[in-house]
Amino acid sequence: MPPTAPSDPEAVRLAEDARREKNWKRWGPYLSERQWGTVREDYSANGDAWAYFPHDHARSRAYRWAEDGLLGITDRECRLCFALALWNGIDPILKERLFGLANEEGNHGEDVKELYYYLDATPTHSYLKGLYKYPQGAFPYTRLIEENHRRGRTEQEFELADTGAFDGDKYWDVTAEYAKASPNDILIRLTVINRGPAPATLHLLPTLWFRNTWCWGSPSDEGKWAKPHLSRTPTGSVLAEHQTLGRFSLTANGPGRLSPDWLFTDNETDTERVFGVPNKTPYIKDAFHEYLIRGQTGAVNPTNAGTKAAAVYRLDLPASGTAVVDLRLRPAEIKGEPFGPEFDGIFADRVREADAFYAARHHHKLATEEQKVVRQAYAGLLWSQQFYHFIVSEWLDGDPSQPAPPPEHKTRRNADWRQLFNRDVVLMPDKWEYPWYAAWDLAFHCVAIAEVDPEMAKGQLLLFLREWYMHPSGQLPAYEWNFNDTNPPVHAWACWRVYKITGPRGGRDRAFLEQCFHKLLLSFTWWVNRKDPGGRNLFAGGFLGLDNIGPFDRSKPLPGGCRLQQADGTAWMAFFCLTMLAIAIELAATNPAYEGVASKFFEHFIAIADAMNTLGGTGLWDETDGFYYDRLEADGHDVRTKVRSMVGLIPLIAAEVLEDAVIDRLPSFKKRMRWLLDHRPDLAQRIAYLDRGGHGRRLLALPSRERLARVVRYLFDEAEFFSPFGVRSMSRFHRDHPYVFAAGGQQVSVRYEPAESPTGMFGGNSNWRGPVWFPVNYLLIEALEKYHHFYGDDLLIEVPTGSGRRLTLRDAARELSKRLIGLFVPGPDGRRPCHGNDPRLATDPHWRDFVTFYEYFDGDTGRGLGANHQTGWTALVARMIENGRPTPPTASK
Structure with a gap:
């Protein structure tokens, strides 16, 4: 990668973080977009995670292992969290997290039913930008469930846009931007635009809360420390006090620099609503929902204290009107004006520095549309880092302060992975549909991210080889639904590729490669001993x-x-x-x-x-x-x-x-x-x-x-x-x-x-x-290039077969890359094949520039399928573009 230069401040930050001089990555977009419906939160007898903790419980029930939120951030141990909550005045619930269908509700399995986009990000999260599109009419929760349930497997999924929720432009664009003044000083800018043709009202609730670590009684939890605390200060800020994180303040102002009203409650389960058991405290997790939507003023704590707080803005905007809300989260000991010209200047600097960082890494001059694809591919990768917490032995046994799980829970799933101790920031395939790691997905994620964050790529690969991840037998954990599953053994390939990507010949990290190799020997032995039943090398x-x-x-x-x-x-x-x-x-x-x-x-x-x-x-x-x-x-x-x-x-x-x-x-x-x-x-x-x-x-x-x-x-x-x-x-x-x-x-x-x-x-x-899948296509491209390296121009093949157009294997690989890149680049009609036939995505200036990276693609039309933010392995398209824009190959008859 290019050398660090004074004109590349983001590269300087990366180097400082790698040397542990400054903890630039302490805060990031590490919140999941769905903690409900996950294996970690499932303590049932039958292993039905979706039913045990459904979306309907998420607003009222404290999570055990992590948190979720809308375009939010948290520290790398998920102690203090910040995210958005929205209400359009009509919906039956606050919009605090993304909605989607449980596995049995969708006609093609689980599927998020929201429209959101990761627009920009730097590796240290010194700058982040994301967009959420929120309908002004009632969010069609019931219709999405009922129509997808009605449809059979031969029909397409029924998506949010298909409901007409965005017809007539009756929606809000809500953009969240984050900029770091220092590792612990985070500037937040929320921009709300009324895209509709008439005046409309949006309630915006920027929310700060502590993950509940105090009510489980587990020895590994931070419940052994004092319970954290949020309180209103005389100056109107919120003071957050945590024994291991320290003291932080959140200050907010809105349009016209007006200070907001603040609401306080506790991040505690509403046991009365969820389980029919009286609450231990009158101030519970869903208090803001009760206060705003149901008018229950007694639901919030009048002493302005608790473990969850939200600023409340009522934004009455005319057609095409815009409102901007600024906030600043920083150590409490920092004094002085949080906003003003310095605030705007820092944001401008971070945007400019993000541009410089990515410009330095484009090995070839890219067309404008290719630049958009590359930038948003990396943004998706970086936004998809998530705090992943799952201590299997404690999950199997249950928590001392909670009712014991049924006996079947201990033997039903992952019972032989008691050594597995996850408490790390991990690259996820997709933070809604796959809010858990998958071992073979991760290998491709690391190859994709190695160009912009080499230390992250190496660290992730080493993490999965650590003794608290790898099974004593040498098996790598597959994914939380079944750690015993056998994903393709591509971890070694990823270690080898990352080693070569992240340094020039003669300057590569041999210690990293050697560390990987020793553990990979165990993995290879596991495969040989377990997956060759006949001993015949088949x-x-x-x-x-x-x-x-x-x-x-x-x-x-x-x-x-x-x-x-x-x-x-x-x-x-x-x-x-x-x-x-x-x-x-x-x-x-x-x-x-x-x-x-x-x-x-x-x-x-x-x-x-x-x-x-x-x-x-x-x-x-x-x-x-x-x-x-x-x-x-x-x-x-x-x-x-x-x-x-x-x-x-x-x-x-x-x-x-x-x-x-x-x-x-x-x-x-x-x-x-x-x-x-x-x-x-x-x-x-x-x-x-x-x-x-x-x-x-x-x-x-x-x-x-x-x-x-x-x-x-x-x-x-x-x-x-x-x-x-x-x-x-x-x-x-x-x-x-x-x-x-x-x-x-x-x-x-x-x-x-x-x-x-x-x-x-x-x-x-x-x-x-x-369908077309990116990871195997990427491996085939690499293989064709290797064969060309050996056979050279002596081996020519027809591309396409039967066309009479004979190419070298290297040029054939470039032709394949060109077709894969073409999924995301607009054609003459402005349409990106991955987006299907929605004309809005081809012509509307408020939609057409936002690229989504799907899990896989229709083999005939290129329409994106599966998880629609699978910016893990599909982000490999950025490497295809940056490794040299495919040029028309030279044909030979």
Whole structure:
């Protein structure tokens, strides 16, 4: 990355934070957008997290493990929180957090039903900007639930915009901006715009509160400290006192520099409303709702004290009118005027510095629209950091001060992960739909964020390898619904990529790489011991993140006692093996002790490649079709499940180029490698291990050159995998030719489905039977570039297949990148394919510049699907753009 320069203050802040000179990251957007409906808050007997803590309870019930809020911030331990609350004068509840459908309510699983956008962010959170669009009419809570419940799985989800809530521009734009004057001095600016054609009123309640840590009685909680306290000061500010955080004051003023009214209560559960049990205190969590909406003036504390406070503004704005509310949260000992010219100047400085920071990291001059995509992709990544707190042993046993959970709770979910102790800021896939980490998602998040915050990327990868995260067996925790699930083993790849991204050759962080490598050895051993049941180097690890890609649920026992040998499972392990080999060779350059383990991974890869390509004849390769398939052992014979899907493309990513000049400097590794190839020439002939005269490079890969060319023909065939927007997860061939399989008295089928899942498998909120997914596309692009590095311009392929246009593999990779980038860049009609056909998103100046980064994309139209703020792995588009805007490749006939 570019060197730190005086003209780049954000880079200076990052360096100060990394050296622990200044704690710039102490405060950030670490609030979840949904703490309700999570596993952490579920103490039920049946494990139904959505029903145990529904949205209807969220305003009234204190959370155990974290907090949520609307465009809010908190400190990195989630002690003191700040967020927005809104009321349009009509809704039945305050808008304090995002609403969405529980898993069983949506026709395609859980789904947020709000419109909000992350517009800007810097890595130290010295500047943050987010936008929330709030209807002026009644928010259609009931209609959203009822209509999505009515719709079947073959119909599209019914979204907030579909209800007409924004028709006639009858809505509010509410923007929250944060700027840091110092690590603990935070300036807050809330801008409200009436987009409607007539005067309207909005109640704005900037809210400050303490996370409830005092009522659980748990030894790990801060309940062992004194209960924190909020109080009104004589000067009109709010004083926040916390034994470990310190003393802070929040000062607020509004339009015309008027001071607001303040309301106080306690962040305590309204047990009377939720459980039918009398409250222990008259001042409870939902007091502001009771006061404002129901007119219960006695609901708030008249002494102006408690653990939750809100400033109240009634904003009466004309059509197109704007109101600005400024607040400042800073240490209580700081005196002096909180607002005025200095306040405005700091905001202007932070915006300018954010511009300079990102400008310094654009390796090529970007078009305006590409700049917007890159900036908002990074904003989404940075806003999606979340305080994640989950101590599994305490959750299983229950809290001393609370009723004991039912006995079934202790054995139902994650019972063998008692060592897992989460109390960290973690990169999340999406803070509403996935307000919990997922191990393989995180790997891509770290690669995406490494360019702008290398220390964050390295720290996250190391965190998951710590003994309080990694299982003693060597398994990494998958995600809170099932830590035992088997995500694709991409952590090693992420460590290797981040190592190379975050420093120039000769100046990279070898200590980081070495730390990772030692723990990754444990993870690799776990995979070998647990996921190769036959001991034949053919791996079957469940669905491996590809959810419903096969004809049956691969994570459960198969019908009729069948056993599956997975092309993707085996290829993922080959990929893991080659990455570990590359890391070992890198470390061996300065420590010869790593040559022996490099030899180990070289030999292990050859064994996997041999099994993949030749075991039982041709392994998992089908010579007739020229494609890799899963193989099912049934009734004493093998059957290939001939589904052309991402399963058969994953083998392409298992490729690594070895430089002779590097190998020559490792005599022990070179001797062992030569011995194996001399004594097992049968193995050498069956893998893509080549030594061309004068080439100076060797290729380790699963497919031979001939097999690579055959698979790539499918990959770039527009009637198969190659869509206008990237590589589909399943071939379009199966739209008219579904695959049907019968075993154990059951008949199952797989059909190409370009959009949402038509089945309930895995909750129905994910589909790998046709849509475009960014992470695997990114890995395929990297693989194509590696193959080109080895084969050079000698290997040309048709892109698209059948077009007669022959490209190098590098140019083919650029063409694929160009199509993926095209999901987010407006076409001639102003429409971004990811946004579908809503004309407002193409032409309305108050909508068209806001980009959302979806979980996956329709394989035919490019419409965004799944989680609509999945700015984790989908933020990889920023790297595609910044690594060089794709230029039209040179065709060769």
